[in-house]
Amino acid sequence: MSDPAMVSTNSANLVSLVNLITRRPYRRSAIVAETALDIQKKVTRYGVRFSVPFGGYKGLGLPDSPSLNWAEVAWLDYLRAYAEPMTRWVDTEIEFAFTYLSGVLSFINHTSDAEQVHYLDQLTQLADAMSGDGVRFKLVDLTERAGGRKQVLSQIETNYANLRSTRREVSPEKIASAARNWRSPQTSGNSQSATALSHLSDSNRDDNARLAALRCEAMEMLPARRQFNKYGEHIQLTHVRGASQAVHIGSCRSSVVQPWVGQAVFEQKSKNTPTIHGLTRSVVLDAAPAPAPGVIAYEWVPRILGSNGLSQLTRLSRGSGQSGVEVRSVDLKEGEMASCLDLSVRALSAARLFPHLDKVLVVTSEPEVR
Structure with a gap:
């Protein structure tokens, strides 16, 4: 077919592409006319x-953390499945630009530059x-497009003050x-201390959380960020309901949780x-009431294993006896377990790049209420 830039607004190709971009079940909420x-x-x-x-x-x-996990593998596999039917209607590649800002997270939530670089290197390999x-x-760092680290931090700090x-x-x-x-500056560089906020007094915790949310909003207000993501040539995809001029899409077949803060x-x-769960909530929900049938995993992990449930859970072996939970070792070379995972061959092959992805969390049933 002709260059996509020359497609007539009345062409069947255009209609087919738009229908594919906005199709369910990938799209999770309504598309407004604009x-x-x-x-x-x-x-x-x-x-x-x-x-x-x-x-x-x-x-x-x-x-x-700060390494990726199976959530990112499931995420990119899902986006590929979303895009593949579109390739039949265009001569150029279907492109996904994952956009972020480098060098500013120390101000936002005290993540170190080294931790960010480690994660982005792995995600680039996976991409x-x-x-x-x-x-x-592909990954796109918007910091340089916005004038460099010093200027971006200055803009964010000004927005935050306002x-x-x-x-x-x-x-x-x-x-x-x-x-x-969020974590305190004293724990920066130690990902397992990231839940330090949960140990503060109620008033300090609420105040720090609110200010951290304002810093995130100050970052999201950057003109260069919005220009690239939604006001230029790109169609913005988001996992958050209600974003303007964007398509609300799932992060995998049964979740809209942001994969970079979740675990598959x-x-x-x-x-x-x-499916992808925001397992970072485990400590916050440590004192949650006994779960009802059908409750999602991260709400009952702490009930079984305590506030450090996640790190303990990933070390459990087959037949551990923990109610409702089984963690199986995955030998991707032999393929026995890999053949049972509902992921594409390409995704399973990509997972072999990361030796730490040698096990998965498999939910077999709901836990007993104790």
Whole structure:
């Protein structure tokens, strides 16, 4: 077919592409008319280029942090499945640009530069391995596009000061998210201490969480970030409901949790199907009431294993006797367990790049209420 930039707005190809981009079950909430029109214009002019803003770090307190885990593997596998039907309608690659800001997380949540670099190096390896056959994943650092680290930090600090001076209201959801990914400067560099916020007094915890949420918002306000992600040639994808001029999409078949702050849990069915849970909530929910049937995994892990449940859970072996939970060693070379995971051959091959992905968390049943 012709260059995507020359496709007529009345062409069947354009209609097919827009329908594929906005199709369910990948899309998780309604598309407003303004967003639908924006998609049509961009596909006509530029082809199919997605922007995927993400944190640029691995959730603090997760067992393997700052390394990636099975959540990222399931995430990119899901996005490939979303994009592959689109490749039949364009001559150019379907592009996913994962956008982040380098060198600013020490101000946002006290993540060190070294931790961010480690995670991004691994995610770049995974993105390269998952690319090909008409689909391309790449990471894009927006810091340099916005004038460099010093200027970006200055802009964020100015935005933050303005938000504080106006006593900006912050939604409970954003405060909860910030609380799960905040740590004191004294624990920076020690991912397992990331839950230090949960040990503060209620007033200090709430205040620190609110301020951390404001710092995140100050970062999200950067003009260069919004220009690339949604006001340029890219169609923005988000895992958060309600974002303007963006397509709300799942992070895997049964989840919308942001993968960089989550961990994949494989639910035992005919095959072990991945879902992504925000397991960093485990410490916060340590005193949660006994779970009801159907409750998601991260709410009952602490009930079984205590506040350090996640790190303990990943070390359990087959037949450990823990109610409702089994962690199986995965030998990707032999392929016995890998053949039971509901992931593509490409994703399983990519996972071999990371020796620490030698086990998965498989949920076999609900735990007993004790």
